[in-house]
Amino acid sequence: MKLLEERILRDGIVKDGDVLKVDRFLNHQMDPALFLEMAREWKRLYADCGVNKILTIEASGIGIACITAQVFECPVVFAKKTKTKNIASDVYTTSVRSFTHGTTYDVIVSKEYLLPTDRLLLIDDFLANGAALDGLIDLSRQAGATVVGAGIAIEKAFQPGGERIRREGIRVESLARIRSMDNGRIEFA
């Protein structure tokens, strides 16, 4: 998506450790007009797929997911981070290894909000090694819901998550795919 690529080139900052900082428009300060265009693109890509719910993960997916849900005219649920080991019977739980922090944390979703009849679109800001998306897929499967596909804002295509998850049969639509960002220079796939 040209608009997002242009914005990444203008406002994105390449950090050490293959991290792209997009705090100016996506991860800290947020640009809802851009999010709306992104949501419309996912709506075009997933038209007629029967999406009835958006699922995302705390925290940085929430803003994009909310606007996407508005375009899809459906609710949005976010997997909540939890510090306590959650063994309650009324939640689905999974563990996610954080790319940016290098730690593992648990996320939960109440069983009330994910149903076997749901057709889910999974939304997140970045796709790197795929751990966050794996977590959302796992929660969806525990609920017996159908994963229609994933909508990712920025896929770092030089990292393995996207290729692996597509190979597993999940549809992944990334609006910007970065092929490399060596020496601070961003190139799109």
Ligand code: 5GP
């Ligand atoms: P993965 O789980 O696919 O390895 O990484 C995806 C998650 O890590 C996203 O939810 C995102 O919050 C974070 N992440 C991964 N790579 C980057 C990056 O380059 N920049 C930022 N800001 N977040 C990232």
